[in-house]
Amino acid sequence: MKALAVMLLSAATLSACAAPATRISTGLQRYGLDEQRADCVGTRLQGDLSLGQLRQLGRAAAAYRKGDTDPGVLTAGDLLRVAGELKDPAIALAVGKAAAGCGVRP
Numbered sequence: 001m002k003a004l005a006v007m008l009l010s011a012a013t014l015s016a017c018a019a020p021a022t023r024i025s026t027g028l029q030r031y032g033l034d035e036q037r038a039d040c041v042g043t044r045l046q047g048d049l050s051l052g053q054l055r056q057l058g059r060a061a062a063a064y065r066k067g068d069t070d071p072g073v074l075t076a077g078d079l080l081r082v083a084g085e086l087k088d089p090a091i092a093l094a095v096g097k098a099a100a101g102c103g104v105r106p
Contacts (some may be wrong), residue, residue, distance in 0.1 A: 057086065
């Protein structure tokens with residue numbers, strides 16, 4: 001699986017007209033994740049995390065890749081590392097559960 005960065009950045013800049021799950025799913029699909037798994041991850045993260053937590057995760061993921069040769073790419077493994085470094089253990093748990101439960105492998 002390619003990157004999850006778009007999902008996170010989309011969640012950080014949510015618009016009033018699109019639910020977080022939809023924005024997350026759309027971002028994941030842009031990076032090649034099939035619609036079923038992308039929808040699954042989006043729905044799980046929307047259900048398990050607050051908008052503030054989604055924004056926090058999005059900011060951390062964006063900062064994680066600054067200066068990288070391909071900053072638009074964040075693998076599932078990278079995302080799990082970023083989530084684990086945040087002070088909110090609920091974020092790491094939600095990301096891990098969503099990835100595992102939806103068949104997204106690091």
